[in-house]
Amino acid sequence: MRDLCAAAVDAATGAGAEYADARVVHKRDQLVATKNGRVDRMTDAESEGIGVRVLVNGAWGFACDRRLNLDGARDAALRACTFARAAAGKHSRALAAVEARTGRYESAVERDPFAVPLADKVDLCLRADEALQGVNVIVRQVMVRARREHKVLVSSEGTDVEQILTESGAGMDCAAARDGVFQMRSYPSAHIGSSCQAGWEYVEGLRLVEEAPRVAEQAAALVRAEPCPSRFTTVVLDGDQVALQVHESVGHPTELDRVYGTEASYAGTSFLKPGDLGSLRYGSEHMNITADPTTPGGLGSFAFDDEGVPATRAPVVEAGRLAGFLTSRETAARIGAGSGGSMRADGWNRMPLVRMTNLHIEPGEGTLDDLLADVDDGIYMETNRSWSIDDKRLNFQFGTQIAWEIKNGQRGRMLRDATYTGITPEFWGSLDAIAGRDSWRLYGLTNCGKGQPGQSAHVSHGAAPARFRNVQVGVRA
Amino acid sequence: MSALDIARAALEAVDGEAEAVAHSERSGLARFAGSEVHQPTLIENLVVTLRVLRGTRAGVATTNKVDRDGLAELARRATVAAESAPEDDTFPGLAPAAEPPQVDGYDDATAALGPDDQARLAAAAIEAAGDTPVYGFFTSAASELAIASTTGLTAEQRMTDASALVVAAAEGCSGYAEHTAWRADDIDPAAVARDAVDKAARTKGAAELEPGVYRAVLEPYAFADLLDYFSHDSLGALGLLEERSYLSGRIGRRVADEKITIADDPLDPHGLPKAFDFEGTPKQRVVLIEDGVARGVVWDRTTAARAGNGASTTGHAGPVESRDWGPLPYSLSVAPGDAETVDDLAELVGDGIYITRLHYLGVVDPREGVVTGMTRDGTFRIRDGQIGEPLVNLRFTVSVPDLLSDVYGLTRRAALVNSQNFYGERYPYGVLAPALAAARFTITGNGSKPGI
Numbered sequence: 001m002r003d004l005c006a007a008a009v010d011a012a013t014g015a016g017a018e019y020a021d022a023r024v025v026h027k028r029d030q031l032v033a034t035k036n037g038r039v040d041r042m043t044d045a046e047s048e049g050i051g052v053r054v055l056v057n058g059a060w061g062f063a064c065d066r067r068l069n070l071d072g073a074r075d076a077a078l079r080a081c082t083f084a085r086a087a088a089g090k091h092s093r094a095l096a097a098v099e100a101r102t103g104r105y106e107s108a109v110e111r112d113p114f115a116v117p118l119a120d121k122v123d124l125c126l127r128a129d130e131a132l133q134g135v136n137v138i139v140r141q142v143m144v145r146a147r148r149e150h151k152v153l154v155s156s157e158g159t160d161v162e163q164i165l166t167e168s169g170a171g172m173d174c175a176a177a178r179d180g181v182f183q184m185r186s187y188p189s190a191h192i193g194s195s196c197q198a199g200w201e202y203v204e205g206l207r208l209v210e211e212a213p214r215v216a217e218q219a220a221a222l223v224r225a226e227p228c229p230s231r232f233t234t235v236v237l238d239g240d241q242v243a244l245q246v247h248e249s250v251g252h253p254t255e256l257d258r259v260y261g262t263e264a265s266y267a268g269t270s271f272l273k274p275g276d277l278g279s280l281r282y283g284s285e286h287m288n289i290t291a292d293p294t295t296p297g298g299l300g301s302f303a304f305d306d307e308g309v310p311a312t313r314a315p316v317v318e319a320g321r322l323a324g325f326l327t328s329r330e331t332a333a334r335i336g337a338g339s340g341g342s343m344r345a346d347g348w349n350r351m352p353l354v355r356m357t358n359l360h361i362e363p364g365e366g367t368l369d370d371l372l373a374d375v376d377d378g379i380y381m382e383t384n385r386s387w388s389i390d391d392k393r394l395n396f397q398f399g400t401q402i403a404w405e406i407k408n409g410q411r412g413r414m415l416r417d418a419t420y421t422g423i424t425p426e427f428w429g430s431l432d433a434i435a436g437r438d439s440w441r442l443y444g445l446t447n448c449g450k451g452q453p454g455q456s457a458h459v460s461h462g463a464a465p466a467r468f469r470n471v472q473v474g475v476r477a
Numbered sequence: 478m479s480a481l482d483i484a485r486a487a488l489e490a491v492d493g494e495a496e497a498v499a500h501s502e503r504s505g506l507a508r509f510a511g512s513e514v515h516q517p518t519l520i521e522n523l524v525v526t527l528r529v530l531r532g533t534r535a536g537v538a539t540t541n542k543v544d545r546d547g548l549a550e551l552a553r554r555a556t557v558a559a560e561s562a563p564e565d566d567t568f569p570g571l572a573p574a575a576e577p578p579q580v581d582g583y584d585d586a587t588a589a590l591g592p593d594d595q596a597r598l599a600a601a602a603i604e605a606a607g608d609t610p611v612y613g614f615f616t617s618a619a620s621e622l623a624i625a626s627t628t629g630l631t632a633e634q635r636m637t638d639a640s641a642l643v644v645a646a647a648e649g650c651s652g653y654a655e656h657t658a659w660r661a662d663d664i665d666p667a668a669v670a671r672d673a674v675d676k677a678a679r680t681k682g683a684a685e686l687e688p689g690v691y692r693a694v695l696e697p698y699a700f701a702d703l704l705d706y707f708s709h710d711s712l713g714a715l716g717l718l719e720e721r722s723y724l725s726g727r728i729g730r731r732v733a734d735e736k737i738t739i740a741d742d743p744l745d746p747h748g749l750p751k752a753f754d755f756e757g758t759p760k761q762r763v764v765l766i767e768d769g770v771a772r773g774v775v776w777d778r779t780t781a782a783r784a785g786n787g788a789s790t791t792g793h794a795g796p797v798e799s800r801d802w803g804p805l806p807y808s809l810s811v812a813p814g815d816a817e818t819v820d821d822l823a824e825l826v827g828d829g830i831y832i833t834r835l836h837y838l839g840v841v842d843p844r845e846g847v848v849t850g851m852t853r854d855g856t857f858r859i860r861d862g863q864i865g866e867p868l869v870n871l872r873f874t875v876s877v878p879d880l881l882s883d884v885y886g887l888t889r890r891a892a893l894v895n896s897q898n899f900y901g902e903r904y905p906y907g908v909l910a911p912a913l914a915a916a917r918f919t920i921t922g923n924g925s926k927p928g929i
Contacts (some may be wrong), residue, residue, distance in 0.1 A: 006662060006700075019541035025754070033801065036593075037564060038563075038564045038565050039535075039565065040566065040800075040801070040802060041537070041796060041797075041801065042535070042536050042537060042558045042559075042560070042561070042562055043537045043538065043539065044536075044537070044538040044539070044554045044555070044557075044558055045538065045539035045540070046538075046539065046540050046541075046542070047524070047539075047540070047541050048541065048542065049541065050808070051523070059514065060514075060515060060516065061517055061518065061580060062516070062517060062518045062519065063518075063519035063520075063592075064519065064520055064521065064522075065521055066521065066523065066541045066542075072728050079519050080519070081590065082592050082593070082928050083505070083507075083517040083519055083592040083595075084517065084667075086507075086517075086592055086593045086595075086596030087507065087510065087513075087596055088507075088509070088512075088596060088600035088603050088604075089509070089513025089515075090513065091513060109897070113783065117561065117562040117896055118536075118557060118558055118561035118562075121561075122561055122562060122563065126563070138719060139719045163901050175719060175720075175721065177720040177721075177844075180726075181843065181844070182720060182721050182842075182843065182844035216673065226676065236665050250741065259513075259613060260510075260609075261510055261511055261646070261929050262510040262511075262515055262516070262612075263510075263511070263614040264510060264612035264646055264929060265508070265613040265614065265642060265643075266645045266652050268836065268837075269540030269929055271925060293535070293663055309691050349520050349522055350518070351516055351518050353516075380791075385841075386839040386840055386841045386849065387839050388618035388804075388837045388838060388839035388849045388850050388851065389851075390836060390837065390851040390853075390870050390872070390925050391836050391837070391870065391925065392924075392925035394924055394925045394926065395922055395923065397839070397871050397874070397921070399839075399841050404799055414612065417841075419841065421872065421921065421922060429648075432878070449898070451516070451897070452506060452516070452614055452899060453506055453518060453520065453616075453898075453899030453900070454614075454898040454899050454900035454901075456898070456900060466702065475874050475921050476919075476921075477552055477841070477842075477847045477874045477875050477876045477879065477919050
């Protein structure tokens with residue numbers, strides 16, 4: 001792998017590139033999914049190739065080749081240079097200086113998920129599926145997944161790093177229907193469960209079979225529940241929904257490429273400006289957000305990003321004030337701060353982009369019950385069901401799978417079709433409490449989209465239940 | 478080697494029943510921002526997916542290592558998967574051999590475009606925008622899909638596609654336009670840029686709007702996006718079987734205004750034609766809603782077998798990575814109306830809002846077809862039948878069936894709107910949609926102003 005990267009870098013610099021990096025990536029994804037007592041999907045996918053990124057006369061070029069041989073490496077390098085030379089624009093792209101690094105990193109894994117027999121995975125899914133049966137339950141689905149990504153990065157500046165990242169994940173969903181009402185309940189998270197950089201021990205720790213009856217009971221109860229009323233009230237969100245709120249309304253707007261408009265044609269831009277750093281009031285004093293690619297088990301954990309920048313923990317919001325952006329070497333150079341460290345590519349055939357790594361909201365104090373205890377009248381919401389946010393990441397609307405009234409500090413009747421909406425800084429400004437370290441969990445998302453051509457990133461968020469005052473809930477069509 | 482050669486080679490590596498799908502891509506995407514190309518990406522790949530059967534047990538493996546050793550390893554992994562699966566008495570077996578229809582959808586000149594051409598066509602958009610900064614891309618690709626199976630089925634199709642997309646944006650203003658076709662010569666990137674710039678110029682000074690229910694004109698971009706999201710739950714057989722489709726219990730009943738006819742039409746040369754699906758079943762036109770009455774959904778072999786009511790595949794199995802959605806209509810087509818222009822539709826609306834495109838849709842309630850999202854890059858007030866002052870980006874939450882239940886009119890011309898965001902392997906698809914004027918579109922909040 002290393003020799004091919006070096007050959008590609010040599011070919012690119014020989015063709016006139018002032019900078020080049022090459023990544024050889026081998027990725028394997030395994031998925032077992034069952035639905036209503038049958039195997040629904042059983043796939044084992046691998047993909048490998050080399051991606052070469054060059055700067056020629058200040059213009060970027062990227063090309064890739066699935067052939068892992070010298071011809072493939074050189075062809076990719078030369079085509080990347082051709083594309084860069086043809087690129088329209090004035091181009092004066094500079095990269096923040098980083099020290100050339102060599103090193104190796106591997107995820108901590110107790111039991112290799114690919115060594116677990118497929119038959120055992122099928123058995124686990126079917127046992128959980130069986131335990132999901134219940135009144136009005138019409139769809140039961142369970143899945144387990146594993147990924148291993150082995151990649152080598154070599155650059156013309158002397159960076160030479162190798163990383164092996166292993167992920168394991170699982171989840172289950174249960175749909176119930178009654179009299180035209182359709183409801184979903186998921187565990188541990190919606191939208192393809194939850195994952196970690198870990199081995200099979202993570203899947204076992206989720207205790208899918210043991211959790212399934214509660215999931216089914218709640219799905220069945222939801223089709224009998226009243227809809228969430230429409231009003232302004234106090235909202236308490238579970239950690240899962242807080243994680244998504246952080247992702248959408250803090251993670252994406254603090255990506256500095258979005259701030260500079262380079263995602264304007266697809267994912268959108270940001271309400272933040274470069275000059276907001278250090279001064280913008282993002283939320284209340286309870287709001288502390290940290291980017292941390294060193295988090296054990298995080299899906300965004302690594303030793304080096306895809307530009308070879310070493311992993312570093314850094315504040316993004318401190319006591320409610322904007323304290324940092326997520327950057328690449330190029331965008332860091334533009335603001336003259338830092339040296340990047342958030343560049344990641346979705347495999348060998350995509351160009352690295354500024355992506356979230358692990359973005360956490362730091363814990364506060366107490367428990368979920370403590371948060372509820374200080375609410376006379378409000379709504380407690382759990383597990384994301386729908387999400388949408390505008391192109392500058394200001395106006396958002398989220399729905400959750402399940403909610404409960406809060407009356408006099410206690411959870412009351414169950415509610416369905418709960419939604420809430422707001423404007424990002426106003427919403428975070430209404431944060432008045434977040435639960436403590438004991439309630440703080442890592443939530444792993446595998447469906448973060450960005451870029452053209454599209455790229456999916458895997459990111460984690462540490463989050464705990466949090467309370468927000470005066471929030472609009474129950475949005476109706 | 479062609480994709481079909483690779484599929485056949487993969488099949489030969491298996492002992493027993495199997496199906497091989499080979500999917501190749503050669504593409505270039507010249508992405509630009511601030512009127513400079515900043516992310517130019519060239520991709521060449523060939524992926525083969527092998528489904529091995531052991532009786533009614535099936536296992537699937539995928540690779541892009543297509544030499545002898547790579548295919549042997551692929552066969553081994555797919556076989557292990559099949560042998561690890563329990564029996565499935567609803568498994569329909571592999572598709573039989575069949576003759577797919579002859580379709581358009583491949584153009585030699587488009588396939589021949591290389592990085593210099595893709596950069597040149599992106600530059601044409603940038604130059605045409607003049608002083609207004611533009612953000613977008615020009616892309617073109619040649620892709621090939623081939624299937625071979627032990628039932629004797631062989632099928633192959635070469636496809637091309639090209640798109641020019643432009644967001645013209647500066648402080649406080651933005652506009653959008655896009656052209657997609659399977660022939661790059663049918664796309665004029667400069668015209669796309671001029672449309673976007675013209676639209677942007679009209680969005681300066683955008684005002685907020687009181688939330689409420691408004692009459693609305695939706696350009697094809699907005700209408701196509703709504704339909705695409707609605708279709709995932711409501712117009713495929715899996716959603717119907719799992720009772721999350723709006724059409725559940727409503728087949729044969731009126732679900733929309735009589736002006737609304739929606740089909741999946743993979744054979745239409747005005748779209749992005751397809752000859753067969755990812756199981757090798759020939760494609761066909763499927764009427765989904767006819768004159769406002771629900772007629773059916775699209776099916777693949779698995780959902781048809783599980784329905785057990787005489788249903789049969791309509792040729793809508795998707796790529797393996799999308800199978801959890803079941804069969805989907807990849808070639809949605811809305812019958813046009815008789816309005817000449819969007820101005821005519823505004824006249825029908827009288828008082829309402831005009832929406833160019835949508836952003837970040839989310840399904841709030843699949844069973845009721847409720848979708849939320851934002852308007853973007855060209856939202857205007859309609860007053861006295863005229864498109865008037867600009868509005869900020871608006872939060873909407875609408876029931877798609879309710880939107881379609883009271884329609885004032887549609888334009889005579891339908892536009893092909895690209896629906897792929899180029900994740901995974903290149904598989905061109907889009908929606909043929911006219912502009913729409915409807916009586917009810919629910920605005921639930923105000924968002925950011927247009928522009929950067």
